[in-house]
Amino acid sequence: MSRPPNRRIVLGVAGGIAAYKAADLVRRLRDRDFEVRVVMTAGAREFVGPLTFQALSSNPVHCELLDEQAEAGMGHIELARWADLVLVAPATAHVMARLAHGLADDLLTTLCLATTAPLVVAPAMNQQMWQANATQANVLTLLDRGVQVLGPGEGDQACGEIGPGRMLEPEEIADRIEARFRGGALTGVDVVVTAGPTREALDPVRFLTNHSTGKMGYAVACAAAQAGARVSLVSGPTALPAPPDVDRVEVTSAEEMHAEVMARAARCDIFIAAAAVADYRPAGIAEQKIKKSDGPAALDLVRTPDIVAAVAAMDNGPFTVGFAAETQSVQTHARDKLERKGLDMIAANRVGLPDRGFASESNALSVLWRDGGCRELALAPKAELARDLIGLVAERYRAEHPA
Ligand code: C5P
Numbered sequence: 344m345s346r347p348p349n350r351r352i353v354l355g356v357a358g359g360i361a362a363y364k365a366a367d368l369v370r371r372l373r374d375r376d377f378e379v380r381v382v383m384t385a386g387a388r389e390f391v392g393p394l395t396f397q398a399l400s401s402n403p404v405h406c407e408l409l410d411e412q413a414e415a416g417m418g419h420i421e422l423a424r425w426a427d428l429v430l431v432a433p434a435t436a437h438v439m440a441r442l443a444h445g446l447a448d449d450l451l452t453t454l455c456l457a458t459t460a461p462l463v464v465a466p467a468m469n470q471q472m473w474q475a476n477a478t479q480a481n482v483l484t485l486l487d488r489g490v491q492v493l494g495p496g497e498g499d500q501a502c503g504e505i506g507p508g509r510m511l512e513p514e515e516i517a518d519r520i521e522a523r524f525r526g527g528a529l530t531g532v533d534v535v536v537t538a539g540p541t542r543e544a545l546d547p548v549r550f551l552t553n554h555s556t557g558k559m560g561y562a563v564a565c566a567a568a569q570a571g572a573r574v575s576l577v578s579g580p581t582a583l584p585a586p587p588d589v590d591r592v593e594v595t596s597a598e599e600m601h602a603e604v605m606a607r608a609a610r611c612d613i614f615i616a617a618a619a620v621a622d623y624r625p626a627g628i629a630e631q632k633i634k635k636s637d638g639p640a641a642l643d644l645v646r647t648p649d650i651v652a653a654v655a656a657m658d659n660g661p662f663t664v665g666f667a668a669e670t671q672s673v674q675t676h677a678r679d680k681l682e683r684k685g686l687d688m689i690a691a692n693r694v695g696l697p698d699r700g701f702a703s704e705s706n707a708l709s710v711l712w713r714d715g716g717c718r719e720l721a722l723a724p725k726a727e728l729a730r731d732l733i734g735l736v737a738e739r740y741r742a743e744h745p746a
Contacts, residue, residue: 350377350524353426353460355451356396358386360501361433361467361510366391368432368513369399375521380405380422382451384438408450419450423457430520431455432493433467433510436478442490443481461569461587463491463523465516470506483704486726487558489565489586493519523569528737530571533611535604535661536564537618537650539579541597545642546629553619557581559666559706560617562729564589567615570733575611577603579618597621597647608654613740614661616651619668623647655685662740667691673709674717681711688712688739690732708732712739 352372356365365387372379381396382405393404408419417425431438431451438451442464447453455462464485472478473495486492494511511519538560542550557578564576565586574589577600585591594600597620608614623644633640655663665686669676670693677691691709707722710732716739720731 349427351425351427352377352379352520353382353422353429353454353458354379354400355382355384355429355431355434355438355455356387356391357384357431357433357435357438357451358389359433359435359467359510360390362387362390364510364513365432366395366399368516369396371513371517372520373400375517377520378402380417380425382406382422382454384449384451386435386437405450408453419454420457422450423454423460426454426458426460428460428463428520428523429455429458430463430465430516432465432516434464436466436468436472436475436481439464439466439478439481439485443484459587461489461491461523463493463520465493465510466495466508467510468495468508469502470500470504470508473508474506483724483726486724487561488584489569489588491523491569527570527572528734528741529567529613532572532613532737532740533575534564534567534572534613534615535575535577535607535611536560536567536615537577537579537600537604537620538564539581539583540619541579541600541621541647542595543597543621543624543647544595544628545625546631546633548632551621551623551625553621555579555581555619557583557618558704558725559729560615561586562725563615563617563732565726566729566733567613567736569730570737572613575607577607577618579620597624597650601648601650601653604650604654608657608661609659611661612744613664613736614651614654615664615736616654617666618650620650621647649684651686652684655687662687662736662743664688664690664736668694670695674711677709677711681713686713687743688736710735 379400380402396404441452447456496509497507539557540552540555542552544550561583564574568574568588576589576591592603624647626643626645651665663686667677667680673691677689681689689711708720711717
């Protein structure tokens with residue numbers, strides 16, 4: 344029987360007791376018509392023999408990076424190219440640390456660097472190791488890069504403790520992988536997202552800007568791509584890498600962001616304005632550096648274009664989602680902004696609290712839409728929150744544009 348195309352999974356098995364469950368996972372993936380090639384770390388081989396995975400996957404098992412015979416068969420670059428998806432299950436604290444830091448000290452971590460395929464990890468470890476600050480920081484790094492993290496679940500652990508850290512059951516992992524391949528809620532939809540701050544030049548060396556890091560917008564772009572959308576990310580200056588499967592357009596000023604968005608808005612289905620666009624820019628940019636000796640300086644400021652309002656005002660424009668940062672009466676002010684700017688949906692966050700907002704890793708959102716609907720998304724890492732927000736955007740968009 345011929346295999347449906349594009350269902351090739353490299354399954355990385357790391358050295359935790361849950362490695363025995365990875366054997367069952369291979370079967371369940373194959374039941375769903377995936378072709379599976381298994382890569383084992385040295386630790387994994389202490390728990391389960393390669394022969395088990397070879398028999399279950401009907402493919403040779405890959406263990407060594409620097410093995411002449413293996414490299415002559417299917418080396419790490421070929422494996423990296425072969426994969427439509429790389430799944431690491433179980434992902435131990437150690438393998439996640441190596442992935443987060445870009446180490447390439449064995450076959451699995453090297454091929455994760457060498458592949459353009461999406462990476463999914465299913466963590467499995469002792470609950471204290473999962474909750475350790477270092478592990479949590481590594482998870483956030485991976486989430487920021489667009490890695491999908493499945494689980495972990497909570498409950499009794501092999502070590503006798505109880506808590507978060509159990510690998511999800513193979514059936515659930517296989518279902519989640521299948522759902523990802525089947526296509527998400529935004530398959531075939533064109534989405535434009537703005538993110539980051541803008542910089543408004545005063546002279547050749549100075550500019551006005553704000554504290555935005557771009558994290559929320561990048562997480563939204565990444566979640567939209569994971570939901571199957573074709574995503575353009577129009578980004579102000581940030582320190583973030585482009586998320587996988589996202590077309591990033593880099594801009595500096597509000598005017599440039601406006602031009603790039605308007606060039607795409609008529610052709611897109613959904614526009615999400617997550618950028619912290621400067622509301623004002625200097626009326627003119629001095630050609631030469633302004634000197635202290637020039638005497639007291641005064642800033643003459645003019646308004647920048649309101650990008651989201653301009654898109655919302657288009658005839659037959661896209662489904663338009665704005666963001667709002669409020670310090671009080673979040674819902675009232677957000678609803679007012681939704682109406683004033685003619686948006687379809689608005690995601691409002693309460694700023695001025697220590698655990699959320701601009702440079703924070705987490706956030707909480709009140710999401711409101713046009714017919715009076717509203718949903719609260721509780722405090723969560725920005726990547727998780729972005730996935731929930733994209734779920735809501737897809738739901739409302741589909742309600743207005745039934746297939
Ligand atoms: O009016 P305010 O700046 O509070 O509105 C915030 C929303 O408007 C955000 O979605 C932001 O991306 C968008 N915005 C914009 N262009 C501007 C100012 C804000 O698209 N010039």
